[in-house]
Amino acid sequence: MMTASTARAEDGYDLWLRYAPLGAATAAETRIRELVSPDDTPVQTATRRELQRGLRALSGIAPARADRVNRDGALLVGTPASSPLIAGLDLDLEGLGEEGYRIRSAVVGGHATTVVAANSDVGALYGSFHLLRLLQTGQPLEDLDIREAPRLALRVLNHWDDLDRYVERGYSGQSIWDWHRLPGWLDPRYTDYARANASIGINGAVLNNVNANAEVLTPMYLEKVAAIAGVLRSYGMKVYLSARFSAPMEIGGLATADPLDAGVQRWWRAKADEVYALIPDFGGFLVKANSEGQPGPQDYGRSHADGANMLADALAPHGGVVMWRAFVYSDEEPVDRAKQAYNEFVPLDGRFRDNVLVQVKNGPIDFQPREPFHPLFGGMPKTPLMMEFQITKEYLGFSTHLAYKGPLYEEVLDADTHVRGPGSTVARVIDGALDGHALTGIAGVANIGSDRNWSGSHFDQANWYAFGRLAWNPELSSRDIAVEWTRMTFANDPAVVEPVVGMMMASREAVVDYTGALGLHHVMDRGHHYGPGPWVEGGPRADWTSVYFHRADANGIGFDRTRRGSDAVSQYAPPVAEIFDDVTRTPEKFLLWFHHVPWGHTMRNGRSLWDELVLRYDRGVNAVRDMRATWAGLDGRIDPERHAQVAAFLAIQQAEAQWWRDASIAYFQSISGLPLPAGVAPQAHTLEHYKALEFPHAPGDTQ
Template sequence: MQSIPSIHPNNLRLFSLLLLLFLVCLTGNSQATDGYNLWLTYRPLQDKPITDTYKKLTEKICFPAGGQTLEVARDELDRGLSGMLGTTPSLQEEISDNATLILATYSRLPARLQKKVGDMEMAGEEGYLLKVVKDKERPVLVISANTDTGLLYGTFHLLRLMQTEKSLENMSLVQTPKTDIRVLNHWDNLDRTVERGYAGFSIWNWHKLPEYIDQRYIDYARANASIGINGTVLTNVNANALVLTPAYLQKVKALADVFRPYSIKVYLTARFSAPIETGGLDTADPLNEEVGAWWQHKAAEIYDLIPDFGGFLVKANSEGQPGPQNYGRNHADGANMLAKAVAPHGGIVMWRAFVYSEHDVTDRAMQAYSEFVPYDGQFADNVLIQVKNGAIDFQPREPFHPMFGAMPDTPLMMEFQITQEYLGFSTHLVFLPKMYEEVLDADTYRDGKEATVAKVIDGTLTNKELTGIAGVANIGTDRNWTGHPFGQANWYGFGRLAWNPYLSSEEIAAEWLQMTFSNDEAFVTPMTDMLVDSRETVVKYMTPLGLHHIMDAGHHYGPGPWIKDMPRPDWTSVYYHKADSAGIGFDRTVATGSGATAQYAPEVAEIFNDAEETPRELLLWFHHLPWGYKMENGRTLWQNLGLTYQEGVDEVKEMEARWEKMAPYVNKQQHEQVSMLLDIQLKEAKWWKNACMTYFQQFSGRPFPEGMEKPEKPLSYYQSLSFPYAPGIRPSWD
């Protein structure tokens, strides 16, 4: 038997070291390429001239030490520069005369630099300044703020500029958030299921808390801080009162302690009946003194544990949730009772306006307006009314909610949905910032003047001191956080628009693509176009021409225009499309319909009342029109409906072809993942087209239009499909 040659100890040590380095690189590369690091990849920069410029800029960094927030800012700067420049930066605490980059709060800058930086009052509590100044005849980039929080945001801004290879020459800007409260709403349940969650289970492991702190909690906080999100609502709006009990509050405290260095406050949903369910009272009447005292005691208990607790989010008298109307009271009564409990501690109440009653036979789109507008100006100063972007329910397209133009004396908080409940779940590529932008740019014509929704929610229209914007999170335990790699863009885009509602979706898309994948123009330009167009594509193959809420019942997965005979009419599809032999669409005009258009300002109502003036994309939202109605392109409504569905399908095919060409710029794992998801999206786009057009044809009595691919199956086949285990289904309520 041949003997095995011996290995010299030195060679063995060298081999072991090389193996270890290989495994470390493999692990690090896996984390960088599987989507876990989100847009904070900090991959090495490829542009040598700009890399050399950045290296010179970071030769001498002065970053004074401080509390926990400054510590995480310093760590992030070290992480970012090491990853992008391949060098380990040397950070010194003293501000020296030969510094090339200085990051310090304004109070710690030398007097000479304070003078050159200028007045920092405009930066406020969260803003920051980035400015190149001459110091001792040398250019120095100064990042300064009034607070450690502002400096943390400024650090992330610098890293974003470097990730996107922007020039820092002659830099001079001051950034401040346009809204105060910028929160993610997690519809997460205590059993770790997520209502409308399509990326795994809840990231909050309540069973292991408070002792076990998952690294994911820290990385979640980093990601949110990088885009200026400053709050998180941990629990579902369909609330569970258990989260307010002492054992769970200790768990909430543990999360708050993790998030605090990243300047993120924790909020909880308050179940209105909690005084009965966990407090031993026999009523939750908001005007009952014992009930008010119970909530005040509960608030004090929470703030003793979590001094910077943000406050409560409330869903009341909606979809079976208890509320003040159970006791003959109104929304102002309920909100103000809770507001009084948290006010001494600096807390706020976010009271959702998503309400509709089975006892109200009027148009569902009108009900929130009817319940809230009469109480304009009657809510406490620390109450925000949280209003969905549209009056129905996060549809692929809705006109802006009429409440935004009708409550000048009440702070209104925008609620967007980041998770794709009605937009293909996490299997469809849909860039939602384009939809957000459409709503924010809409003009409410409040008081007959330019009054965009953005100006309403940021308070500039009526000088509101308390402002906010919320997004229903799309985050779960999937390794890449959001299920679909491009779902991350919606989380990112929400944060950027919450900070500044006037950013363009094109700018946000390009930023995210550069930070996540590549700075190569051959990748960024075509992919930016694809992202920006993707939302319109989905509208075309799901709900074209203003159709809405025709998804299957309950789970909302796939088409279900035939849904009827539900416990409530407004849970059915036929309630919304009203297709019959005469035509299709929901008449909301004043003259012949529900009158919902009257809830808008006269300038807006005039447009929506006239079918000829109503934007084509909202036509069937406001009008019931004949199948033969001639549209501006000379085709009938029926022809346009079918051809628009077909356009949506064809555009998904184009998305597939474009993505195939992007292979050189994206790692193989993610490229294959997105390719598979686009295959699903194409299959389901065809399904939507075929099912809806086959269903509607029985009413139109017309042949499918030329240019539309004919359905492959009869209507009975599409109606027979069942998905009892579709993800994200709402749990049953007790």
Template sequence: MWRKLLTILSAFLVFGVANQACAEDGYDLWLRYQPLDSAAKAHYRPVLTNFVVPNARPTIRAATDELQRAFKAMFGYALVQRETVMHDGTVLVTRADSPLLKGMDLPFARLGKEGYLIRSATIGGNHVTIIAGNSDVGALYGTFRFLKLIQTGQPIDKLDIIDVPKLQVRVLDHWDNLDRHVERGYAGQSLWDWQKLPLYKDPRYTDYARANASIGINGVVPNNVNGKAEILTAEWLEKVKALDDVFRPYGIKVYLSARFSAPIELGGLKTADPLDPAVIAWWKAKVDEIYRIIPDFGGFLVKANSEGQPGPADYKRTHADGANMLADALRPHGGIVMWRAFVYAAENPEDRHKQAYTEFQPLDGKFRDNVLVQVKNGAIDFQPREPFHPLFGAMPKTPLMMEFQITKEYLGFATHLAYLGTMWEEALEADTWRPGKGSTVADVIEKPVDADAITGMAGVANIGSDFNWSGSQFDQANWYAFGRFAWDPQSRAEDVARDWAHLTWSNDPAIAEPIVRMMMRSREAVVDYMTPLGLGHLMATGHHYGPGPWVADLARPDWNPVYYHKADANGIGFDRTRAGSDALSQYAPQVAAEWGNLKTVPDRLLLWFHHVPWDYRMRSGRTLWDELVSRYDRGVDEVAAMQVQWDAFKGRIDQRRWEEVRDFLAIQHREATWWRDASIAYFQSVSKRPLPAGHAAPPHDLDWYKAIRTPYAPGRGE
């Protein structure tokens, strides 16, 4: 009997271990390298038997290590490493100056510093695959692209691929504080364990770098824009250097958020005036010190004179004065300044939508050529939907850098499925009409303002210490999508979603394609149940969790949701036409004419630019009030539809990840319903209109929703 029990127990343990090995938790992101079936192995094997490593430089070693990791996982065998001898099935990872490519007419002149080519070729009579660039990092990027082809089942026997990034600076901004709290972060603590640095480098740092390199991200700002000056001290710079050492083989530079008042707080000066000689000298010495410790340091990110942060305006200086002072200190070392255009002031009565344009547009052409002005996609603050920022196209002599928010501060945090690729595509393909029709936002940020000017895109990271990196499985898609859009702002959100779904969930189209459809509808659903028809900033105070359209008691007018929706007995919406704040005048005349006319403004931006009567007849034939209620219900219904779709995947997706998404969709449906009910209860109390037929009344009165408190919602500031 004991022998029988032991046999059963042994079988159970073996079965359990096998299942655990197959279980997934999201840690591998889109680099899962799942085992291929026998047919796929037989298909690929003739062109994949060995690889040649012509040198052992760190970045090439990172590329070949990735090849080995992938092949062991997908094929169950390692490629044979050779030094110079070619055989059929060789993968050659190198760069343009390799002697192995001598005499081959390859288009390296088209690749720039970071581009790559993947070419099926014949060398010495052997059929080989060349992965190469003008730099080692180009070859690394090409390696990840090559592996993606195999992961997604693409043919690799007749390859002729050239790919070049359209933007030079592709950077993640981490809003991570030195105590490991992440402002607006929903994936646990900061990834950076500063207490253990520089002596202990968590292996996750390497995996983080691998993931970034796989999508072309080449820069990281590890500290918060609302940062502490201590990061610039020698003790902390040694910690930053340790990160930089890990990231360097993956083509990633480290930048730092620099506190403008650091000369006072660290240097003992009485001023931080950017035109003061002592201040200029302090920053020059500090920058020199940084480069002695971190020779390939990228430069500074600066938030100045916004939300209480110090800046040049404290000394009656301009943003150009402040940025140029830092740029001059960085120039001898090749460093750059990313100067944020997110500015607004409590004492400024001007429409907040207008303030950044008012401050920055007159400075066009006055910034040094190693300064990028970093502009959010919209003029307010990463809302579920905003029109494109009016600065795009309005500063033709100044390099403008797009800033997107990957972390979902205003889109339901980590638990709401909201694919942001559609939001970013909408912003990038918007026509600025400057200098003429067809001048999209993507064109503005891609085209250098002069031959030597830099281009770039920044994303506020959604990454933390959670094992799945982003707090949810689907939020990984936004990290992935940011990298793809930063590489090519002309990317299509659906194509990016399809690649991610196949890499992350399944190569089976019966699974991947419904997931893509869910993703493509998801952000619009969030807009519908949170901020339909151009409403914005209706979130609760501080943490921005849950609805608060009634909030009117905060010290600053533009912190109150009532400031943005301006609902009254007559109607709703912010009048930004000439009769109102005239924010529309900051756009090109053609854009202002379209959006300023009730007959031509898209429904999605209606209440952003117009105060509209409740009984206004919409394109649908419904009144504005009825349309508003219908949009709230449409958003909730879409989440319910996503739940039904996800339930159909049970047993077809690994259980752990399937259950997590199922549970998060349940949270999203509950909170979408909360948003719908609370918002309708409030706006009905203002409009005094009955609900349209077929739409249920909120189950509680308005006071019940107002009484809800969530003081410990995650992601708040310090």
């Protein structure tokens, strides 16, 4: 990222690729003394440069460049096609595909050698980053025999970036894509962005917002997209674009965007030809249609399959794909917004072209701090489903609250759909194992911006990192990922790693507690989603209000989605539906998601629901207080610049956690009429005070 002479500035720009010098003893034990790798293609050049940079920074000595292995401690990197030495080794690369790799200790020419071998240059690049990760985290290099291949084919970041550089739901500055200066100026940041993504196996980026502007498909902008693609290509990344469904009308001069209209179909075929002439490896289109006012095929009485297939046919000759989002809900008030995507898409199962993935959010509402897994996972066995996670923290405190999302991702991926019996996890749905799909994918709504540290806060870098690692292998442990990230980002010292990982692993649950535990959801303020707003009601749509979702009244709280209510439970496989339908069996973390429960309902610990809810708010605030104390104890072990920013953000988080707690308790107490549990402090202000707060310029709001 930064040059060796300035890399220790520790402003966060280097992310997890800091390559902090190893201790003298460790460096001596793990030093690679010779580098044998090809340098004939852009990807090979990127690989060699990364290894030289990392090995020099870690050990203090640059390995000698060589065309053959001449000494012990050599590193041999390449493919059978690029390296006769690798071709002569019996490495068994079968089954690794085009992106997998093998790292193995071997004897080459009589010398002890570490070999990174793959079937493609990109695989060798990924393997090289894995080797550097081993060094960064202090792992031994003796007796290595590692085989790795990605479980998902498309591992993509979705940038919700507008052409004016505004980032919807972005909390880390402007878009990194400087459209005005492109294509003439290629910011070096684009290369560092590609390096960071390649280091965790991310192989694609959708450059623009799902609320798309058709102009991105005009010749002027396609030239700019091609320039970005030229940078990312050297690191194994493809570019994708969000396509506006009405583009044939807005930039093509047509009178309709009907997907069954022959003229519309010709326009999209010609546009695809134009794109691929400029960007031969273009990945395809992401589409948000007939959702939140966006145009789509339903405007013409057509189905989502009709719209997706029209675009898929235009892309198919070039090998492109369509990622069609399932985040849909109508302008008319539904009985239960959580049910609509399932109701619209399940009847279309099997009707999509082979190069279409349906991209489904992890839960049925909208990236809430906790949701049950989306019932579409397991509901469309004939259609490849692509997971959509949010890396940016729209509902988890923007960039100032520490909320490590690895446990959230892991919780969803490990959830068992039971559609093929026990073990039918969401991970096995999206990686194709359950239903035999070869086209697979996962997307993450990026948290990246122009801030020097990329993500607004140093700890938010971990969410980008965790997404990439789980996209590569959705069965990894979020704790192991946190350890890995901490060692590379802060220090290998156990006195740093253990407390930092402890903070990370507790952080998401803390946010759930102080924003709304026990299955409460969508209780944030209107529009900007900053801060509490359980009182939000009225406006153009009921399902944009908090009261629609929590249903609190004098008798109780929660949304009845049982068979006696909206019957959303029946969208799950019977074994799951039976649990969610029964208030005594539903996991308490989802209690108020599926049940309207009396305030006096007895929880499993013997407390009443009201007392438990209040105590969960307190528990969340106390957890943030504990994180602040833990971080303060690391003063002197973390570089001053990063320590100071994290400390300041934790102070903000504690104050805002208290605000969430106080405002929420004030509102729900006004509904329940119940006293606070013994020993619980009252809120600092009246309910009217909290309701009157306004934040007209909160970042990341929809424009």
